[in-house]
Amino acid sequence: MTVKKCLFPVAGLGTRFLPVTKELAKEMLPLVNRPIISYGVEEALASGCENIVMITGRAKHSIENYFDRSFELEDILKKRGKLELYYKMIHISEMADVIYIRQHEPLGLGHAVLCGEPVCKGEYFGVILPDDVFVGAEPVLSQLVKVHERLGGSVIALERVSDEDVSRYGIASGEEVEPGIFKLDGMVEKPKLADAPSHYAIMGRYVLSPEIVPLLHKQQAGAGGEIQLTDAIRELVKSEPVWGVVYQGRRFDCGTQKGWLSANIQLALEDEELRDVVIRIVTGK
Numbered sequence: 715m716t717v718k719k720c721l722f723p724v725a726g727l728g729t730r731f732l733p734v735t736k737e738l739a740k741e742m743l744p745l746v747n748r749p750i751i752s753y754g755v756e757e758a759l760a761s762g763c764e765n766i767v768m769i770t771g772r773a774k775h776s777i778e779n780y781f782d783r784s785f786e787l788e789d790i791l792k793k794r795g796k797l798e799l800y801y802k803m804i805h806i807s808e809m810a811d812v813i814y815i816r817q818h819e820p821l822g823l824g825h826a827v828l829c830g831e832p833v834c835k836g837e838y839f840g841v842i843l844p845d846d847v848f849v850g851a852e853p854v855l856s857q858l859v860k861v862h863e864r865l866g867g868s869v870i871a872l873e874r875v876s877d878e879d880v881s882r883y884g885i886a887s888g889e890e891v892e893p894g895i896f897k898l899d900g901m902v903e904k905p906k907l908a909d910a911p912s913h914y915a916i917m918g919r920y921v922l923s924p925e926i927v928p929l930l931h932k933q934q935a936g937a938g939g940e941i942q943l944t945d946a947i948r949e950l951v952k953s954e955p956v957w958g959v960v961y962q963g964r965r966f967d968c969g970t971q972k973g974w975l976s977a978n979i980q981l982a983l984e985d986e987e988l989r990d991v992v993i994r995i996v997t998g999k
């Protein structure tokens with residue numbers, strides 16, 4: 715009942731962050747002292763996952779290079795006696811067992827998940843959308859894995875959003891069976907407030923049943939445009955339990971400039987050395 719593999723769909727175009735993302739993977743933008751993608755990978759590892767599966771696309775080579783050895787750099791650091799940095803670089807390449815699968819066309823999140831089929835076949839797997847960075851005591855994926863281990867089935871992260879934000883997200887419907895845990899019976903993609911079944915929005919963390927794969931295949935057969943993960947999960951709830959868990963923690967959407975900037979400020983405020991710098995700039999003192 716544990717979750718050993720975690721999928722990272724990172725093949726999106728990142729249009730909300732243009733022109734930066736014209737040539738740069740948004741997942742490689744820095745959050746204080748390491749790239750955004752590193753936070754997601756650390757979360758997966760801390761949640762018990764052993765294999766990281768990146769679904770990549772054009773202009774994402776830098777992610778592969780980041781998690782790989784860099785012999786030239788390591789050699790120079792060693793020769794110059796910068797051993798702390800040298801071991802830090804080695805650690806990055808050894809921290810995770812990463813597999814890369816290319817999504818040839820950005821045909822949607824559902825299609826990206828389907829690209830992971832050769833590796834995740836037949837078992838429950840995690841999905842992390844690394845744009846959503848969570849700050850808090852317990853990793854959000856770990857919160858979902860615990861519910862999966864206790865209740866079985868698929869689990870998705872939920873956040874209660876305001877009236878204005880309902881139309882920006884996939885919104886879940888279902889019955890609250892325990893405080894903060896819903897048994898889902900459906901979901902609507904970006905509804906008008908009047909049509910929304912709840913205020914609980916689906917955020918970028920999932921534990922998914924292997925049964926999601928045939929449902930995504932079915933969509934692929936009929937779909938003209940993007941293949942939506944939400945559509946397949948809406949089908950999945952008809953045959954298997956899907957739980958929605960209101961996560962504990964604070965989320966930053968680092969796929970937008972505002973969210974990315976906010977996350978940097980928050981994380982810098984939590985850093986002993988950087989805290990004073992931020993306060994000095996903000997207060998002008």
Ligand code: UTP
Pocket residue numbers: 723724725726727728729730731769817819820821822823825826843844845969
């Ligand atoms: P987003 O909706 O954030 O799209 O995708 P995006 O392209 O990354 O960014 P914008 O909206 O254009 O600014 C949600 C997640 O799904 C992945 C993205 O990389 C992101 O992690 N994704 C999306 C894929 O891997 N493939 C796709 O075809 C679409």
